[in-house]
Amino acid sequence: MKVLVVGGAGYIGSHTVRLLQKEGHQPIILDNLCAGHEEAARRLKVPFEKGDLGDIPRVKGVLADHRPEVVMHFAAFALVGESVTQPKKYYHNNVVSTLNLLDAMNDAGIKKFIFSSTCATYGNPQRPALDETHPQKPINPYGWSKWMVEQILRDYDRAYEMKHVALRYFNAAGGSPDGLIGEDHDPETHLIPVALQAVIGKRPGVTVFGTDYDTPDGTCVRDYIHVDDLAKAHILAIEHLNGGGESKMLNCGTGKGHSVKEVLDTVERVTGRKLNVTYGPRREGDPPVLVAVADQIRTLFGWKPQYTELEPIVRTAWTWFEKGGTYRPS
Ligand SMILES: NC(=O)c1ccc[n+]([C@@H]2O[C@H](COP(=O)([O-])OP(=O)(O)OC[C@H]3O[C@@H](n4cnc5c(N)ncnc54)[C@H](O)[C@@H]3O)[C@@H](O)[C@H]2O)c1
Helix, strand or coil: CEEEEECCCCHHHHHHHHHHHHCCCEEEEEECCCCCCHHHHHHHCCCEEECCCCCHHHHHHHHHHHCCCEEEECCCCCCHHHHHHCHHHHHHHHHHHHHHHHHHHHHHCCCEEEEEEEHHHCECCCCCCECCCCCCECCCHHHHHHHHHHHHHHHHHHHHCCEEEEEEECEEECCCCCCCCCCCCCCCCCHHHHHHHHHCCCCCCEEEECCCCCCCCCCCEECEEEHHHHHHHHHHHHHHHHCCCCCEEEEECCCCCEEHHHHHHHHHHHHCCCCCEEEECCCCCCCCEECECCHHHHHHHCCCCCCCCHHHHHHHHHHHHHCCCCCCCC
């Protein structure tokens, strides 16, 4: 099946492109490279179209040239703090550009859409069980931008029969086990790559934000989901829509939480190196615990994460960082 992967030169998109290829699909990447890497597309040997979602004629042209049956949409800005100081940037890229894409798809008669949503649409958890029925009250423009797209998707389904699967990711982590592709953000804000950058001497150390949370060791707890398990959820989403399945918004996480301290201990164990750790105050807007209840996707898609322990996830990230942890020439 032909699948247009918007944002496919980025972290999660590129891993999904790789799995699409492995499973016999024909992915095509559309990416403006604001955060992605053409080198990822080159390594995966997939058709690559450089283009911005804000450029409507370009988006229409790519759809007309390739005639994909499904569009996967990973392209967005995703720095929570930046979204607070620059909301315009976030609403334009994450909402307006997504509308451009949906309208171009609708005009071209393409009716299957798979969207990267986020647990940030829930905001601060009001109860421990973070399932899909948990109230959605985002606490920053990034979360709101994804929430807005979710609302648009419901309306586009109702009015234009555009079917969607929106996957609410928890914390994506890890990389390809062979180290061909991996996570390369600049700036990097995710804990595992930040710690691994410290291990390879790319930063002086790691800061832990808050040690007095109401969690077993006082540090924040998150649900780390391997990027290949996320990729698999996307493939299953295609199968769901192809089988005539209804539009769905589904959590995508392991259901298991790990604290910041646990992650750092695991990084030290996997790499065999000691980290320089600084303990700082809490960061505003960090909920103590974010762990998915992901029963729906398991039942509906038969999805099951292959990586259920933290250590193998960190090991795949380490494979990438041992090779430098970047596509950029040093
Ligand atoms: N990484 C996570 O843990 C996580 C968690 C929840 C949700 N998400 C969501 O998943 C998606 C992918 O995340 P990621 O970590 O792979 O991000 P990423 O920055 O690595 O990838 C995004 C890609 O989109 C491209 N892009 C951005 N704006 C574009 C535009 N206007 N036109 C064309 N291309 C554009 C970038 O160049 C980049 O290659 C994002 O939508 C993000 O909000 C990520």
